[in-house]
Amino acid sequence: MRTKSLKKNKINVITLGCSKNVYDSEVLMGQLKASGKDVVHEEEGNIVVINTCGFIKNAKEESVNTILEFMQKKEEGEVDKVFVTGCLSERYKPDLQKEIPNVDQYFGTTELPSLLKALGADYRHELIGERLTTTPKNYAYLKIAEGCDRPCSFCAIPLMRGKHKSTPIEHLVTEAEKLAANGVKELILIAQDLTYYGLDLYKKRNLAELLENLVKVEGIEWIRLHYAFPTGFPMDVLEIMNREPKICNYMDIPLQHISDSILKSMRRGTTKEKTTKLLKEFRATVPNMTIRTTLIVGYPGETEEDYQVLKEWVKEMRFERLGCFTYSHEENTHAFNLVDDVPQEVKQNRANEIMEIQSQISWELNQGKIGEELKVIIDRKEGNYFVGRTEFDSPDVDNEVLIDATKTYVKTGEFTTVKITEAEDFDLYGEVV
Numbered sequence: 001m002r003t004k005s006l007k008k009n010k011i012n013v014i015t016l017g018c019s020k021n022v023y024d025s026e027v028l029m030g031q032l033k034a035s036g037k038d039v040v041h042e043e044e045g046n047i048v049v050i051n052t053c054g055f056i057k058n059a060k061e062e063s064v065n066t067i068l069e070f071m072q073k074k075e076e077g078e079v080d081k082v083f084v085t086g087c088l089s090e091r092y093k094p095d096l097q098k099e100i101p102n103v104d105q106y107f108g109t110t111e112l113p114s115l116l117k118a119l120g121a122d123y124r125h126e127l128i129g130e131r132l133t134t135t136p137k138n139y140a141y142l143k144i145a146e147g148c149d150r151p152c153s154f155c156a157i158p159l160m161r162g163k164h165k166s167t168p169i170e171h172l173v174t175e176a177e178k179l180a181a182n183g184v185k186e187l188i189l190i191a192q193d194l195t196y197y198g199l200d201l202y203k204k205r206n207l208a209e210l211l212e213n214l215v216k217v218e219g220i221e222w223i224r225l226h227y228a229f230p231t232g233f234p235m236d237v238l239e240i241m242n243r244e245p246k247i248c249n250y251m252d253i254p255l256q257h258i259s260d261s262i263l264k265s266m267r268r269g270t271t272k273e274k275t276t277k278l279l280k281e282f283r284a285t286v287p288n289m290t291i292r293t294t295l296i297v298g299y300p301g302e303t304e305e306d307y308q309v310l311k312e313w314v315k316e317m318r319f320e321r322l323g324c325f326t327y328s329h330e331e332n333t334h335a336f337n338l339v340d341d342v343p344q345e346v347k348q349n350r351a352n353e354i355m356e357i358q359s360q361i362s363w364e365l366n367q368g369k370i371g372e373e374l375k376v377i378i379d380r381k382e383g384n385y386f387v388g389r390t391e392f393d394s395p396d397v398d399n400e401v402l403i404d405a406t407k408t409y410v411k412t413g414e415f416t417t418v419k420i421t422e423a424e425d426f427d428l429y430g431e432v433v
Helices: 019-034 057-075 087-099 112-118 157-161 169-181 207-214 236-243 260-266 272-285 304-317 344-367
Strands: 010-015 038-041 047-052 081-086 139-143 186-190 222-225 247-252 290-297 321-326 373-382 385-389 400-404 415-423 427-432
Touching: 010 019, 019 038, 019 047, 019 081, 019 112, 019 139, 019 186, 047 057, 047 087, 057 081, 057 087, 081 087, 081 112, 087 157, 139 169, 169 207, 207 222, 207 236, 236 247, 236 272, 260 272, 272 290, 272 304, 290 304, 290 344, 304 344, 321 344, 344 415, 373 400, 400 415
Parallel strands: 010 038, 010 047, 047 081, 139 186, 186 222, 222 247, 247 290, 290 321, 400 427
Antiparallel strands: 373 385, 373 415, 385 400, 415 427
8 A cells, every 4th residue: 555655845856858957957946945845856855846858769768767767656655746847748748648647747848837836836937047056066057048940850849849039138147147156157058049049039149249248247257158050150159259268169069960962851951061161160260169069860861972971071070079869750840751761770880980980089189188288177076086177078978187086186166277198089187287
């Protein structure tokens, strides 16, 4: 027989998926705390909120498995209530309600007030920028817009997040000031599409003006740009990146592919020639910029020739940072009408080969860093090492700098200057200067 748990009402928020979900969970937790609720992140609690991801097959599987795991705990009396929110819930609510009916309630991505009400809390509009951050204290994500207006054939994000909606500059500055007051030194700007920022509010691409305002926030030392779209990129952003030391010489710009026929089918609105020209302009304007990109292999109709074009281009462009994913056939997307005709094994082999090439490029570029003195932020201590990053590296996805903790003490959350002594393909080792 199920026994009611004796724990008082402690709400445990579980976050799956990308940095946008991390941000949403932090806003939810800030709202709950403001209503006097006892809230934790991925710890023990008798009320559970699972913030799901619905982007690609693996992420969806992880979300479903997590829901099932907590339903088991509910059956066994370890938790009392389970609520599900986020992208998977937005996209598949009717299916989930049918398949896993004993979840207490499902909520979509825009139903925060309703979710709070179900948790016995009020939605408070005045809480601009009030969040309970879950990242290390020195950095935080700053979501500058929600949703996406791009028509990319493979992507389900508009189905889950709606149309692009920019957050006003003054709200983002307020939020940045509150984060800085709590010790945050690095802002990581995120959106489904940074390039589009401001078009809806200011009738122009306004990322540069936002940056001009954010660099004035005292206490913020690094501002990093994530998820820029190549088509229509506002070039005035490069000028401010060059001029303002606070803006990291770093750009995350997912390019997805480079074969013209695949780009056209993906509805990316660009060509190999235009993309290559754009990247050359990036390099010419900000000579020491680190460019991170992501690629998709195995898209419907991708021939061996298309793949070879992509592979040779990766060798030619020598990206500092690169991730490669296999295509995931997503229902209700434009590409779902195409035949998913590249065998899974071929997709995986192509992805592995691209990452092998990237690993070699990264190793060669890292060898060039030996002997350099770099400004490093220390994120954490792990085993016998303090682990930090340079301005050219984002958390969780990029290179790390390791400092021997048995020889040197450095304070986590602080900047330090490190001389690089050795380098591997994705890690640098150094000594504090």
